[in-house]
Structure formats: C-alpha cells, structure tokens
Amino acid sequence: MKRIILLAITLLAISCKGDVNKDPEKKTNNNDTLSTKDILPDGLIPAEMVVLGEKEANRLVELPLGCINTEYPNKLGQTLENKEAMGEPHELHPAFYGCFDWHSSVHAHWSLVSLLKQFPDLEKKEAVREALTKSLSAENIQGEIAYFKREESTSYERTYGWAWLLKLSEELITWEDPLGTELSQNLQPLTNLIVQKYTEFLPKLNYPIRVGEHTNSAFALAFAYDYAKTTENSEFLELVKKRSQDFYLKDDDCPVSWEPGGYDFLSPCLSEIDIMRRVLPKNAFSLWVDDFMPQIKEEDFEMEVGEVSDRTDGKLVHLDGLNFSRAWIFYGLANQYPDSFGHLKSLANEHVSYSFPNVVGDSYEGGHWLGTFAIYALQESGNKVKE
Template sequence: MDTLADIETDTVLSGEADRLRADVAETLSRYPLDSIETEFPHFVGFVDSPDGVERPKEQHPVFYGCFDWHSSVHSHWALVRQLRLFDDHPAESEIVGSIDARLTPENVDREVAYLEGNESFEKPYGWAWFLHLASELSLWDDERANEWRSILEPLERAIVSLVETEFLSQERPFRVGTHGNTAFALHCVLDYARTVSDDSLESAVVETALEFFAEDRDYPVAYEPLGWDFLSPSLTEADLMRRVYGREEFATWLDEFLPDVTSSPHDAILEPVRVDADSDEGVALHLVGLNVSKAWCLAGLASALDGHRYAEPFERSAERHAERGLAGAFTDDYAGSHWLSSFVLYLLTRNEGGIAPARTRSD
C-alpha cells in the first residue's frame, strides 16, 4: 500500500490529522479493522495443564484478535481515534458494527474476571495501551464514545488499580526496547491521567518517573538497537521526561542524560535502523516499528527543545526515521499488519490530543 508514500514529510511530522488526505483514513483502518476480528493465529501464552487451551475468544471476548491482547487493544484505540479525528470516515459503519458486536457488559465482565485471576497479564504494555483507549473515548464528544467507555468502565477501573498497586510499586525500571519498557508505560499512564484529570494518578506517575530516571547520566545509546526492539530505550525515556519536566529543567536533564549524540559513535542513534530483508520477518518488522516510534520520540523531543543545540538534529532525524518507517509499515504480512498501523497513526496524529497533553500539576 503506497497511500502514504507521497505525503510530504512536514505533513507527517506536523502530527495534525486535518493536513492528511481523505484516503489516508481508509489506509489506516484497513489492517486494524481486519485484525481485531482475526482470532488465529494467536499468542495464547503458556499451557499450564493437560486440559488444553481455552480459545482466545473465550478468554478475551472483547480483545481476542490481532495475535495478542495488547495489539487488539491498541488497534481498537487506532480505530476509535480515527473516528474522532476523521470526519465521514469511509469505514465508519464497519468500525462501529465491529466494536458494537464485541463490546457488551457481559464480555467486559469476562475480561475483568480474567485480569483479576491473572494480575500480571499484559503488565505493563497492554495496560498502558488500554488507558490510551480509555482516554481517547473520553476525548471524543460522541454518544457512541460515551456508551463504549461506560461499558469498558469496570475494566478501566481494574487496570488503573493494577497500575497503582502492581506497576508503580515496582522497585526498578526495565530499560528494554520491547513490551516491558517502563518508560513507555509510564508515559501512556501519564497521558491518560492528564487527559481524564486524575491528579492523584498523575502525581504518582511523576514521582515514579523522577525516582527511576532523574539521576540517569551518559546513557549508552551506542548499544541500540538490541534484538527485537520496537522502542528505543533512550529516546523513550527522554520522551517520558519531557512530559515530567518543564522546558528548562528538561534541557538540563537531557544534556546530562545523553552523551554527545552529534559525534561518533553516539550519533548512530539519530540514524534510522536498516531493515534487512533477509532477516527473520518478525525482527525485521519490529525494526520497522522502531523507526516509526523513534520518529515520534524525536519529533516530540525537538518540539520541547526550541533553541537547544539538539532541536535541529532531532527534527532532521525524525524526518529520516518517518520516511524509512512509513516505507515499510504497510505490509500484508500479519506479523506486522496486526500492529504497525497503530504506530503510524500515533506518529501522524501525535498533536491531536491524548498524546503528551499539557501538564496540569503546578510543580
């Protein structure tokens, strides 16, 4: 699919939906809409008895598609966000019909029951994306959004509670480039707290972020990427801390956190990752996602560093990452198609609310 191939880079990095052509919405909805109803193949986790494995649709009657729970959740986020941002979405009736069919009180009760019996399930990545979905519904002034969020409210309450008791209480951060990344989950929870005006949760996230990351110095960016990374641990951490600090504080922190990324070997972090077509398909597609997520981090960092020596290098790097990432993001290979569109939408609409909203705390 080449619908996005000819979009100008400044339009991509603007993060504004109204600068995108009408046909972009159809492109962005195709894979998530198909995948949320695709039960197999599916990652069902470990088998803990000889009695067989319960079908994904039985375990997770709402979020059973997309190979895994978190991908189903952020695909729902992507579709809901598109309905909010794109007027007269070409797939509106299909999206609404698909979500309505699964989103019932009974199905949500089963999702809650599963989480209550498996309290570490999808910690923290799936929880983080679910809170993005909840905040997106809160932003959308629409009767359907109100109804869907009301139905999801028991699951929202359960996940917020688990975030507070099982995630924010952890003793140390995980600095990985995959699902366990602590900084990514913290920034999603912080965005949620600010969007729905949960001051207590916001304060707790800020406190945790400062405890984990405030003293980080001279981060080894030359080690990235490692293995199956689809996030940059260093840039994701910086993307969190720009939400935590004011501009001057953030610039001071960043100067100590990063080595000189304009000089070798540290400048490699500013270059898109080369995706080897001959490598394992799963790894290759994770690296496509890595380029997209680095693009949104770099663009956000550049916007927070007006006048700083890194502002222009970060902006130019974001352009290169966006171009490389979008070139490989729309694939019919299910290993990538079930999740990459969500990452692209995050990049293309990062300034449309729900992502890095303004700080509400006075300190």
C-alpha cells in the first residue's frame, strides 16, 4: 500500500503542480454570535449551537487581556547558566512574560489578534490594540531574541512555543491593518530566528515525537507548514513536507484506543492526520488514512470526549484542551474533504460543547490558555448563526 501512496504522490505532484491541497476557504461574518440561551441542564451547549460570534468574542477576549500582564504565578522553564541568569519574568521575557508560561503568552497574543481581525468592533478593541502595541514593540522583541541566544536557551520552547510564535506571526502578516503591519515587522526578527531553529533542528530529529503534550512533532509541523505556505517560504515548506513524510508516511494502524492519556491536550493519532492532510495530495492522503486510521472515514465513527475530573488541576484540565484540538482537526478534515469526512463536524461540535462552557470563568490553571484553544477550534469550524 505504501508504494501505491508514493506513486500517487508522484503522479499528482506532476499533474497538479501543488494545486491539489489548497487550504479551505474560511468565512467570517462579524454579525454572527453564539446563542447560549438554550444551555442544556447538564451545562452543555447544544452541539448545533457551537459558534464564535461577537457576543462570545467579547467574553473570550477577556482571557488574554487578563493574563498577558499577569506575571505571577509563572513557570519559567529556564535552564540557568549561573546565578546571574536569574531574573523576574518581565526581565527575561519583555514581550511574553504573562499567562503563566512563555508559550501561553505567545498564543494569548495570537488570540487578541485573531479576535480583533474577525470582530473589529470588539467592545475592548482599543484596549486590545494598546496591549498589542505595548507587548510587541521592537525593543521587547529584541529582548526575546537575546534570551533565545543565551548559552543554555538554544532548545527553549522547542517546538511547541516555536509553533505558536509562527502562528502569531502568520496572523499578523495577514492582518490588513497598519498596526498589523507594524507589529509584524517588529516580530519578524524573532520569527526569522524561530524558522532558523526549525531548519536546524528538523534534519537532526531522527524519530518523531508521538505524545499528547507540548513536544508532539506533528503539531509543530502543522503550524510550521501553515506559516511557510502563507509566507510563500518555499524552502521552509519543502523541509516541513519532507520531514513530515519521513516521519509518518509509513505509519499504520494508529492505536487510537489508547487515547486519551491522562494529561493529553493533543491527540497523537489525530495530530498525524492533521499534518498529513496538509502535505499529501488528496488521493495519496486517502490511501494513507486507509492504512493509518480507516475507521475515521466511517459515518458512525465515534470518539468519546475527554472528561475532566478537576479543572483546578493544571494537568487534568489538559483534557479540555484535547477536546478543542480534536475538534479543530475534525473541522479541518470536514472542511477540506467534505465528501469523505463531512460527518466529523458533528463529532467536533460534541467535543467543543463539552468544554466550551467552562472556558470563561475557569480557574487560572485552565483560563490562561484554554481560551486560545477554543478560539482556534471555533475559527476552524465555520459554524455561524445570526443574532
């Protein structure tokens, strides 16, 4: 079967010259909103009502606004060269010191940009613009670069934080606003450094990392792919494609019944599918799925939501993140290939409806990062209703 897939890749690449795997069109209607008046008795939102609209955007924006300047508690994840290397979070990371850890601060900034782009009339739009301008100054970004260039920081945030930095950069680059242009230019030196780090690291990674947490290599490759494609960085894009196929093309029979792990916020099986749907042509991807996880094509495919027992526990609440990340992969498949995977939208809605009611008002253990996962999942969904 793998020989057939390789042949399909070659033939389609020749005939279509890379046009077979275009990203699905994403549509946003700024008048759409999430109606929560029909909340079910168990606290869930009916699956068909899971949407991102202006009302919910105004609620969700409070999470990143509330945490990007919250310095403590803080998990630095720092390797100290010496005692002089110690410092307060804002000294070590002048741009991304809030939200408990570096990567959460980065994607909180992504959340602010994403929400403001989709809903330019946010009630706190001026506060969002002011916060972004303050954080993402050219001076602050140079401070972040200096940290990455420390002797003991070469692998800092590899690769989860790297991936979110590229997603933030991509969001700024595609923001048609003078502020977006300014902040994108400020961030670009750090973005270039992260691309360089990917470029140096990926050829040295002999084996993929198949876990449900930060170091998952398929997740990192998916966001790197998106950045490379958006910016038309052909050299970086080819590297991402090559390493993705090196790592995953021969994979068969993913043990999805082993999922989820107790602390997962990513699905090892679905994360592979998410990157391979990007890098493989349609027919080759379909053949690959037949070997890797054929049951996902079945109309009655089911995957139970990850159940959270204690949302004040910073690790156990990861399972809410898992529900959102599974959902954005299901939505991505359904939107890209509706004939084969359209049935996954309802499953995605079920995952979001379980965890979404707990995002706003959650304890800081979840609140400092889950909003981003919810926003990204709903952004990928295309689920919209009118007010």
